[in-house]
Amino acid sequence: MNTQLKSQPTVFVIFGGTGDLNARKLAPALYNLYLEGWLPEQFALIGTGRTKLTDEEFQGRMLNDINEFSRTGKVAEDKWAAFGPHIHYQAADVQNAETYRDFGKLIKKFEKEWQGPANVIYYLAVAPNFFPIIAENLAKAGLTEDADRTRIVIEKPFGHDLESAKELNALLARIFEEKQIYRIDHYLGKETVQNIMAFRFANAIMEPLWNRDHIEHVQISVTESLGVGERTGYYDGSGALRDMIQNHLLQLLCIVAMEPPVRFTAEEVRDRKVDVLRAMRRFTPETVREQAVRGQYGAGWLEGQKVPGYREEPGANPQSNTETFAAVKFFVDNWRWQGVPFYLRTGKRLHRSASVITIQFKDVPHLVFSPETVETMRQNRLIISIQPEMSIRLQVQAKRPGVDMMLNTVDMVFDYKGTYQTQAPEAYETLLLDVMLGDQTLFMRADQVEEAWDLVMPILTSWQNRISQNFPNYSADSWGPEDAEALVAKDGFHWLTLPLNGKK
Numbered sequence: 001m002n003t004q005l006k007s008q009p010t011v012f013v014i015f016g017g018t019g020d021l022n023a024r025k026l027a028p029a030l031y032n033l034y035l036e037g038w039l040p041e042q043f044a045l046i047g048t049g050r051t052k053l054t055d056e057e058f059q060g061r062m063l064n065d066i067n068e069f070s071r072t073g074k075v076a077e078d079k080w081a082a083f084g085p086h087i088h089y090q091a092a093d094v095q096n097a098e099t100y101r102d103f104g105k106l107i108k109k110f111e112k113e114w115q116g117p118a119n120v121i122y123y124l125a126v127a128p129n130f131f132p133i134i135a136e137n138l139a140k141a142g143l144t145e146d147a148d149r150t151r152i153v154i155e156k157p158f159g160h161d162l163e164s165a166k167e168l169n170a171l172l173a174r175i176f177e178e179k180q181i182y183r184i185d186h187y188l189g190k191e192t193v194q195n196i197m198a199f200r201f202a203n204a205i206m207e208p209l210w211n212r213d214h215i216e217h218v219q220i221s222v223t224e225s226l227g228v229g230e231r232t233g234y235y236d237g238s239g240a241l242r243d244m245i246q247n248h249l250l251q252l253l254c255i256v257a258m259e260p261p262v263r264f265t266a267e268e269v270r271d272r273k274v275d276v277l278r279a280m281r282r283f284t285p286e287t288v289r290e291q292a293v294r295g296q297y298g299a300g301w302l303e304g305q306k307v308p309g310y311r312e313e314p315g316a317n318p319q320s321n322t323e324t325f326a327a328v329k330f331f332v333d334n335w336r337w338q339g340v341p342f343y344l345r346t347g348k349r350l351h352r353s354a355s356v357i358t359i360q361f362k363d364v365p366h367l368v369f370s371p372e373t374v375e376t377m378r379q380n381r382l383i384i385s386i387q388p389e390m391s392i393r394l395q396v397q398a399k400r401p402g403v404d405m406m407l408n409t410v411d412m413v414f415d416y417k418g419t420y421q422t423q424a425p426e427a428y429e430t431l432l433l434d435v436m437l438g439d440q441t442l443f444m445r446a447d448q449v450e451e452a453w454d455l456v457m458p459i460l461t462s463w464q465n466r467i468s469q470n471f472p473n474y475s476a477d478s479w480g481p482e483d484a485e486a487l488v489a490k491d492g493f494h495w496l497t498l499p500l501n502g503k504k
């Protein structure tokens with residue numbers, strides 16, 4: 001998490017420089033960091049991929065990408081004249097150990113020019129099967145030896161299951177110290193997610209209520225209206241549980257459920273988060289059946305357009321057993337949370353795209369008002385809206401204006417846009433700057449990743465072993481399969497959704 005420090009002279013090597021992630025996220029993020037004065041003067045970006053390009057050609061691609069995807073809009077000519085020359089390109093096949101020497105030579109060249117050593121960041125924006133070979137080849141070429149100046153950034157997914165995550169951690173640990181490894185979960189870089197920690201730990205009023213005595217249940221919902229589209233090749237080997245719950249949603253749960261850290265430092269925060277994962281109740285085959293629901297979307301209509309089912313998407317397996325929706329009830333077995341259910345839900349082709357955390361408080365112990373005066377009566381809810389709306393709203397009961405005593409539910413709202421009137425940085429801006437500053441607070445540590453895999457493994461195994469008989473079981477524009485409603489309804493709840501304009 002950034003301080004006002006500026007980063008050291010930096011060489012930023014992007015493996016997968018010609019890929020989609022760089023185009024849509026990394027290039028715009030680095031440019032915006034430059035615009036806001038966060039990049040050091042001595043900064044070089046080296047893009048790499050197999051495609052043969054000159055520096056100028058690569059600069060041209062980055063310019064187009066930034067123009068298309070940057071939150072700050074089209075690039076001004078004078079800004080590009082200053083930023084463009086920092087961008088370089090080196091064609092290389094990551095499987096060819098020989099080519100890594102070229103990176104070494106380039107890095108040396110910059111260090112000579114800058115008359116001093118540089119921090120070197122290797123960003124792995126390539127398919128996950130290349131993570132091990134790149135790490136190994138960097139080490140063979142002697143490019144990882146300076147533990148204080150060399151960092152590696154690993155994109156999602158980190159492993160495919162517990163075993164592969166452990167293998168990757170072990171391989172990385174042979175080459176790097178943990179302080180050099182930055183495992184990205186871009187949700188952690190979102191302003192609204194970081195603000196949950198500020199809200200919880202910088203305000204005295206929340207802590208006394210933040211426990212099983214006052215909170216009835218918690219819901220974390222990350223829904224998308226988009227389908228899988230062209231990405232079935234990747235998605236079919238993954239599914240909603242691996243793609244979203246194992247990482248993003250469990251990280252959100254950790255931030256909601258963690259104990260206050262003693263200090264806001266990387267190790268303290270990550271220790272408290274891993275405590276949550278360790279306290280989470282493990283699943284048995286029986287509890288998987290009772291507490292985990294999967295779904296796959298069928299064909300339907302979305303915003304007046306006919307949309308295909310998952311099995312009809314381009315390149316999809318027509319018998320695919322992959323879930324595009326998952327809803328799971330978790331428990332955190334510790335003093336603070338014993339008995340409080342945490343319902344997590346995610347899916348594609350749903351009614352709306354939104355990421356929302358709802359903390360539902362317990363009912364009042366005794367209602368002093370007569371039932372006739374209560375127009376609407378709702379338990380207090382704290383609704384943390386991560387995207388697209390960025391807000392925190394507390395739902396409370398109030399007296400409706402009028403001479404009579406009538407109660408209804410109103411929202412007290414903190415809205416980012418209205419309050420700050422500035423554009424929030426993209427998650428990748430925050431995270432890339434943190435890598436440059438050497439701050440690991442918002443990155444996953446090896447033990448966190450492994451605990452999260454350990455937790456979901458029984459669900460993955462059970463779903464793999466039992467072919468779903470009812471896929472597809474939800475249609476486009478719905479809120480998922482009926483079983484997901486039943487999961488919460490049998491506990492007396494329903495899924496809470498925040499309508500578009502934020503009203504109830």
Ligand code: NAP
Pocket residue numbers: 015016017018019020021022024048049050051092093094095124125126127128155156157
């Ligand atoms: P992509 O568009 O398919 O790009 C893959 C990149 O890898 C290209 O630059 C390609 O360059 C390079 N590459 C492939 N084989 C190579 C080889 N043998 N040697 C050198 N370079 C090689 O993939 P992506 O969508 O950017 O995703 C990259 C990583 O980020 C994946 O791990 C993905 O899971 C993760 N991620 C992506 C997104 C996203 O929004 N795209 C979001 C979150 C995470 P050449 O074709 O020039 O060789």
